[in-house]
Amino acid sequence: MTDGIGRPTVAVWKFASCDGCQLSLLSAEDELLAIAGEIEIAYFLEATREVKDGPYDLSLVEGSITTAEDAERIRHVRDISTTLITIGACATAGGIQALRNFGDVEDFRSLVYARPEYIDTLADSTAIAEHVPVDLELRGCPIETGQLVEVINAILAGRKPVTPTHSVCVECKLRGNLCVAVAHGTPCLGPVTQAGCNARCPSVDRGCYGCFGPAESPNTASLAGWMEERFALEHPDLVRLFRTFNADAPAFRRESRRHEPEEVTT
Amino acid sequence: MSHRHDRTISVEALARVEGEGAMHVEVADGRVEQVQLRIYEPPRFFEAMLRGRSYLEPPDITARICGICPVAYQLSAINALESVCGVGTPDGVPLPDGIRQLRRLLYCAEWIESHVLHIFLLHAPDFLGYQGAIEMAADHRELVETALRLRKAGNQLLEVVGGRAIHPINIRLGGFYRAPTRAELEAMVPELEWAREAAMEATRLVAGFDFPELEQTHTFAALRPELDRLPPGATGYPLEGGRLVTTTGLDVPIEAWPEHFHEEHVAHSTALHGRMKGGGTYLVGPAARFNLNADRLPEAIATLAEEVGCAQAVTNPFRSIVVRAIETAYAFDEALRLIAAYERPERPAVPVEPAAGTGHGATEAPRGILYHRYTLDDAGVITDAVIVPPTSQNQPAIEEDLLDFVQAHLDLDDDALQWQCEQAIRNYDPCISCSTHFLDLTVHRR
Numbered sequence: 001m002t003d004g005i006g007r008p009t010v011a012v013w014k015f016a017s018c019d020g021c022q023l024s025l026l027s028a029e030d031e032l033l034a035i036a037g038e039i040e041i042a043y044f045l046e047a048t049r050e051v052k053d054g055p056y057d058l059s060l061v062e063g064s065i066t067t068a069e070d071a072e073r074i075r076h077v078r079d080i081s082t083t084l085i086t087i088g089a090c091a092t093a094g095g096i097q098a099l100r101n102f103g104d105v106e107d108f109r110s111l112v113y114a115r116p117e118y119i120d121t122l123a124d125s126t127a128i129a130e131h132v133p134v135d136l137e138l139r140g141c142p143i144e145t146g147q148l149v150e151v152i153n154a155i156l157a158g159r160k161p162v163t164p165t166h167s168v169c170v171e172c173k174l175r176g177n178l179c180v181a182v183a184h185g186t187p188c189l190g191p192v193t194q195a196g197c198n199a200r201c202p203s204v205d206r207g208c209y210g211c212f213g214p215a216e217s218p219n220t221a222s223l224a225g226w227m228e229e230r231f232a233l234e235h236p237d238l239v240r241l242f243r244t245f246n247a248d249a250p251a252f253r254r255e256s257r258r259h260e261p262e263e264v265t266t
Numbered sequence: 267m268s269h270r271h272d273r274t275i276s277v278e279a280l281a282r283v284e285g286e287g288a289m290h291v292e293v294a295d296g297r298v299e300q301v302q303l304r305i306y307e308p309p310r311f312f313e314a315m316l317r318g319r320s321y322l323e324p325p326d327i328t329a330r331i332c333g334i335c336p337v338a339y340q341l342s343a344i345n346a347l348e349s350v351c352g353v354g355t356p357d358g359v360p361l362p363d364g365i366r367q368l369r370r371l372l373y374c375a376e377w378i379e380s381h382v383l384h385i386f387l388l389h390a391p392d393f394l395g396y397q398g399a400i401e402m403a404a405d406h407r408e409l410v411e412t413a414l415r416l417r418k419a420g421n422q423l424l425e426v427v428g429g430r431a432i433h434p435i436n437i438r439l440g441g442f443y444r445a446p447t448r449a450e451l452e453a454m455v456p457e458l459e460w461a462r463e464a465a466m467e468a469t470r471l472v473a474g475f476d477f478p479e480l481e482q483t484h485t486f487a488a489l490r491p492e493l494d495r496l497p498p499g500a501t502g503y504p505l506e507g508g509r510l511v512t513t514t515g516l517d518v519p520i521e522a523w524p525e526h527f528h529e530e531h532v533a534h535s536t537a538l539h540g541r542m543k544g545g546g547t548y549l550v551g552p553a554a555r556f557n558l559n560a561d562r563l564p565e566a567i568a569t570l571a572e573e574v575g576c577a578q579a580v581t582n583p584f585r586s587i588v589v590r591a592i593e594t595a596y597a598f599d600e601a602l603r604l605i606a607a608y609e610r611p612e613r614p615a616v617p618v619e620p621a622a623g624t625g626h627g628a629t630e631a632p633r634g635i636l637y638h639r640y641t642l643d644d645a646g647v648i649t650d651a652v653i654v655p656p657t658s659q660n661q662p663a664i665e666e667d668l669l670d671f672v673q674a675h676l677d678l679d680d681d682a683l684q685w686q687c688e689q690a691i692r693n694y695d696p697c698i699s700c701s702t703h704f705l706d707l708t709v710h711r712r
Binding site for chain 2: 015016017018019020021022023024026027030032033036041046047048049066067070095096097099100103105108109111112113115121125200201203206211237240244245
């Protein structure tokens with residue numbers, strides 16, 4: 001709840017992740033001290049050992065659910081949070097660690113650990129929304145600091161945050177980028193990927209690799225077919241292209257499944 | 267609480283570290299019997315996920331192991347994979363000077379971003395008696411503002427060279443997608459010149475903190491670059507590669523890693539524990555780098571080190587924050603040298619063709635040596651991957667140091683002891699997210 005002088009209380013939570021998205025908050029160098037003046041940072045272990053008890057007005061959640069303990073913990077976080085916002089690809093789609101969802105986690109566990117019996121893990125890495133209701137999902141691997149600042153501002157002002165749902169292609173047009181797919185023959189997920197990064201990859205002559213996950217109504221099958229024909233991509237290439245940091249986002253999951261060899265499809 | 271003789275101290279969730287860990291201490295009859303760092307960061311199985319992926323993918327995939335040091339992952343992967351494919355090797359396809367300069371420059375930027383975060387936002391509050399940097403800012407606004415400006419300089423350099431501060435997108439096997447122009451880099455010079463001076467001043471400030479007594483007897487391990495393989499403009503302190511050296515006289519190429527080091531799996535941690543073959547713990551990180559490579563610092567930085575009391579080997583882990591500050595000043599100085607000498611490569615990358623074989627690569631992540639090994643088939647598909655992050659190498663040595671530290675401070679009450687143990691753990695800047703494979707403190711006094 002609000003602190004003594006009426007500032008909203010904010011908690012930052014981590015599940016299975018790389019810390020990069022919560023680091024985005026500390027990387028708002030120009031805004032950090034101003035933000036800290038407007039909110040009460042009540043729980044943010046990466047930044048402070050001071051822990052204030054909930055409930056909290058806003059919880060920012062990083063990471064995916066990969067253990068039974070964490071599945072329990074996220075329900076507790078939801079219970080003590082008025083607004084819950086997930087930050088980044090792990091929290092919104094399961095992250096890169098959701099690659100296990102396409103294989104056998106037992107194989108993974110015994111491949112990495114000499115004593116697999118010490119390791120507690122669930123078969124799948126899942127998004128927060130598969131466990132509890134989520135008020136807003138912020139995309140990206142990592143999220144963009146500007147979007148996070150916008151969301152915090154919007155919440156402080158009591159308005160809806162402005163986060164685009166159109167594709168990266170729109171950002172390329174706005175920046176005046178030459179299309180890397182059409183002009184250079186570079187495979188690019190820009191047409192089916194949600195905007196937000198300001199077309200970082202095409203701006204350095206690289207194809208988009210989908211950090212922000214599927215855009216609204218993405219036609220992945222059309223894009224995959226076009227790239228297959230135009231760039232002579234083979235099925236394993238298409239599987240890898242759609243199966244990275246948002247591999248388990250439904251639109252990308254379906255598309256990568258379509259290009260798997262029959263015998264592996266389950 | 268009964269006594270200082272028999273007790274258990276428990277920190278259930280360590281703050282101001284990257285990732286999730288806990289600490290458990292058992293004390294019986296006034297003797298510390300056991301110290302465990304429990305890493306409960308959920309396992310993410312990167313080494314297994316890499317099997318079946320293309321040789322071109324590890325720089326992007328392994329970057330996601332750590333949001334604080336992605337460049338370390340990218341460049342360790344690139345070193346290993348290029349060695350398989352015969353690029354940048356003595357008899358292979360040469361890498362243009364400009365590409366090698368950009369790689370080292372990108373690495374300097376990551377050291378700045380990571381070191382400044384750790385020194386000022388994560389660790390300095392312990393020395394100045396604050397719960398965190400936000401609380402510290404109320405009394406030390408100027409210090410925190412300087413830290414944020416230094417960090418911003420590092421992040422801007424990451425943006426210009428890497429295309430993004432966290433998980434850079436512009437780096438690839440063979441080089442970059444787009445090489446920045448001289449003008450783009452030169453635009454950074456005035457801020458970097460301010461930052462070099464500010465970092466030197468900050469080093470003097472940090473050196474004035476009170477450091478608890480603790481002496482280490484560990485073996486230190488670090489990389490040491492071969493001077494004739496450095497890009498133009500570079501000085502020889504280790505960043506993006508080098509030979510593997512230790513304070514016990516080891517000096518071998520990185521390919522010899524598996525002959526000298528291995529990892530064990532213990533019950534209390536999802537991080538594997540690094541050991542030297544033939545037994546023995548060892549320590550990587552700023553102190554190890556400094557103790558093995560201080561002779562490689564350029565004159566101005568060496569003079570600074572001497573001025574702040576680091577003329578000799580640094581063996582008190584609490585003084586690692588001073589070495590981190592010296593290294594930050596070095597990273598700004600080195601970045602300026604590299605920019606001054608930068609020749610934009612004609613093409614941003616050399617082609618890297620797949621080849622079958624096994625390759626080893628290592629770089630000096632901000633926290634210490636990060637080792638990668640990949641095996642590829644002839645189509646360039648990964649059949650095996652091994653990643654050894656710095657924190658898992660340091661974990662056994664950290665536990666040994668904590669045991670000595672707790673033993674010497676049993677007169678403190680549980681709260682004070684807990685805070686000092688946390689501070690001691692932060693000496694190693696543990697990156698628990700990296701320990702893919704950290705801290706609540708429990709002290710159990712019986």
